Every structure is written in structure tokens, then in C-alpha cells.
Amino acid sequence: MTTTFEKTPGWLDWYPDPSTPHFRLPDGAVDAHCHVFGPGAEFPFAPERKYTPCDASKDQLFALRDRLGFSRNVVVQATCHGADNSAMVDALRASGGRARGVATVRPDVTDDELADLHDAGVRGVRFNFVRRLVDVVPQDALRAVVERIAPLGWHVVIYFEAADLADLRDFFLSIPVPLVVDHMGRPDVTKDPTGPEFEAFLDLMRAKPDIWCKVTCPERLSVDGPPALDGERHSYRDVVPFARRVVEEFPDRVLWGTDWPHPNLTDHMPDDGLLVDGIPHIAPTAALQQALLVDNPAGLYWSDTP
């Protein structure tokens, strides 16, 4: 059966012809946050989804990887596929070991299903707390998932907004496996990067030595740009001080990714090549870049391979 889906009104498709970055990525660089969507006719979107994206296939993701100069990807399950990880797993299996994944699983996932996910390259699960993306999942159910994945050596990726951190902090600190925070906990970048709100996020990282942070998604967080378009190689300047604080205090616990195909942007779609050109503004030295782009993601996702 061929299934077709109608995109959410106003949906912005990914940027079709990204520039070749001027910044040369170090050998072995990992795009540690990206997604695949469908294609919907092959991997239908989940009935409980809150948005319907354009298709963004594994082949298109791998073409972007090569265009930008990355070696590997971490493919993160997006909410539009719910807990059906087939599109993501298909991408991992097709990658020849060059992609690892983060899945969404329910507490009733079987041991065989977990073993299959691990075999495909999954190394973590994602808990999404962003209200526009998911219905609330009870913390007991999330704890039950953690018990199931802990023996596999997996971690938990958490996605939340800064305003919700105070309520979620104790729960996060009680999770007995490593955590990876998406998009710096989505700070309000109109506030002071040295002020109490972002300090609360840094305090979370200080409180648990195995919390990692993706210094990603400036295009989602920025208020006054300028956007990564039209040759702009120093884009989203209002986000840079936040990312730099994290990179400088926790150089061994940061990851970077494109967030391709950039779901749910409403203002503009960035040129991914220009996003890569933003990296030296948040990680200015070769040593910081090597940690951010190569050593940190390799340790978290490929520690079992030479």
C-alpha cells in the first residue's frame, strides 16, 4: 500500500543545495543530531504525531553528510515517527557502521526488540518533554524504560525547555545512566548568558558528571540572527555566547549536530553549509573542535569499535 501524507500547513522543507563549508571539519567528524523522516510511503508517520513533515530519506541524509564533510551521523528518532523506529533503524543498517541511533521505546519493549536495536547501532533512548511535541509521559514509565536500557550501556537523551528545568531537575539527576541534553536545554537567548536561567542549566551539568550537552540548533534558538543564509558565516550571534560557555566549561561533554532536516522551523530554513561555518565561533581552537566533533561523539557512540 502506498501511503501519502499531507505536510503540516506552512511546513518548510530542508535546504536543497547547501554551500560547501569554508570551515574544514576535522577527520572523523560526527553530525551528532539529525533525523530521517519516512519517506512516508515506505515508513508511515505515527498516528499520534503532532506534525507531518516533508520526506527526508537516509540517502538524502548521507548525501548531506558527504557534502558537508562529516564522516558519521547520529540519527535521533523524531516524534513524528512515535515509537516506531523502523525508518531510523533502516538508515543505521544502510550506513555501513557510519551511523548510530537514538530510539524511542515504551516500557513494554521486549528484550529481543532491544537486542535488535542495539545490533542496528542504537545506543540511547530519547525522552521528550517539549509540550508541543508530545503528550506527557509519567516519570514512572520513563524510569521503567531506564531499567530496561541500563544493562545495554545506553544513555538517555532529554529534550526540554529552559522554563521547565526547575520541575524536571530532580528527576534528571535521579536517572542512573548518562544523559545527553538536546539544544542546551533551549535557553531564552534574550536573557543574559551569565544570568540565573542559564546558570541553572550549567548547574545541572555540574551536578552530574555524566551529563553531555548538544550545542546545537542556533537556528531554533536565535531571536535576531542573522540567519545562516546568503553567505552569512557568522550567523545566530545571539546564541554564540551560550554555546561558548558550555564548550569552554565542559569541553569533553559537548556534541554538535546539524539538526537536519530541521523540523518545525517557521521563519526560514538554514543553509547547512553555513551552519557548519558557525562552529569555529563556538569552539574557537583546534583542540576544542577535535573534542566537540570527533572525540566526544566517538566516545559516546562508537566506544565499542576501534
Ligand SMILES: O=C(O)/C=C(\CC(=O)C(=O)O)C(=O)O
Ligand atoms: O529536531 C529537533 O531536535 C527538534 C524538534 C523536533 C523534535 O525534536 C521531534 O520531533 O522529535 C523541535 O523542536 O520541533
